[in-house]
Amino acid sequence: MDLGLTGKRALVTGSTAGIGLAAAHALASEGAHVTVNGRTEARVQSAVDALRRALPGATIEGIAADLSTAAGCKTLLTKLPDVDVLVNNMGIFEPKPFDEIPDEDWLRFFETNVLSGIRLSRHYVTGMRARNWGRIVFVSSESALQIPAEMIHYGMTKTAQLAVARGLAETLRGTGVTVNSVLPGPTASEGVGDFVAKLAAARGADVATVEREFFATARPSSIIQRFAAPDEVASMIAYVCSTRASATTGAALLVDGGVVRAIA
Template sequence: MELGLKGRRALVTGSTAGIGLATARTLAREGARVTVNGRTSERVQSTVDALRAELPGSAVDGIAADLSTASGCDELLLRVPEVDVLVNNVGIFEPKPFEQIPDADWLRFFETNVLSGVRLSRHYVGGMRSRDWGRIVFVSSESALQIPTEMIHYGMTKTAQLAIARGLAETLVGTGVTVNSVLPGPTASEGVGGFVAKMAADRGVDAGTVEKEFFASARPSSVIQRFATPDEVAAMIAYVCSAQASATTGAALRVDGGVLRSIA
């Protein structure tokens, strides 16, 4: 399917690994001019170089900025004042018992996972509205609807993203700008892969065994009974960024492997 993204300027936050990197790669493959973002110059440049090598002729650049702070967002916005496609992907997670989560952690998670997307969307939406075309995507999680008891602060931020995306979509009635959320389920991102590998090493078993046990005990409702790949999630994100998704807005689209027991 032709996604109609050739020449569109796209920014994918938190895109040096995992879902963000897979999304940047997919958009670049579709002909978009993609800006990669990460916290360190070395990691960003390495990602840009790898994508250019993999996709000769692609238009990929990068900006190192810590989007967990207002100053980091401002730095990025100065260098990339306009985009057609914004994928708010940057995020952090950390399992921690509720009674051990201090105020500082609640604020850190909210700043990174929620306010980064708010700040960037607030800046870019005006230009999208004036051009009557734009795509804003919040990469949320199934944890937005099924709050994980081991990281309630993370689940809270993912739910907040859904509210922001839906509310913002409703401010754009009658325009060519869409705003959607994508809800991945358990995904084999860099962080998850490292966590699984460490658990496997600590127990002297292979990663496949840990994955099987995880779905048996922690996510038994999963239909696919495996981690999704970042590319599988990126395919959904790329679609809602496309010209073909012009009638999809204000939606929360699941790529969760069926883990949520719901028909809607």
């Protein structure tokens, strides 16, 4: 299926690993001109090199910028002033008891997970509106709908992303610009993989055992009973970025393996 992305300029934030890297790969494989982003030059160049090896002939560039700050966003926007497709994927998570989360963490999570996407969307939407075509995707989480007790600050930011995405979509009614949220469930991203590996090592167990126990206790409603692969999430991201998804906007699209018990 041709997704109609050939030649479209796409930025995927936080794309040196995990879902972001998989989304960059999916978009580049469809002919989009993809810009990869991460905090350090080394990580960005490594991701660019890996994508170029996997997709010879693809147009892939990289920009190192810490988008958790206004200065970092300005750096990126100066280097990349316009895009057709924006995937707001960059984010952080950290399990921590509610009464141990200081103000500084609430602010850090909000600025990283929410304000980064707001700042970029606010800039790029002007050009998209002028061209009457564009795609903005916020990579949220099933945690936006089922706030995890072990990281309420993270869940708060994921819910905020849904509000921003829906509100922005409303402002673009009647245009060819769409704004959607994609909500992955537990996914074998780099951060999750490291967390599970450390937990397994601390308990003297293997990773497979920890994964089974996680789904038996923490996410028992999961239908697939496993971590999703990043490319499984990236497939949904690529679709909503495509010309074929022109009637999908203001939506929150689950790729959660059935974790959220809902029929709508």
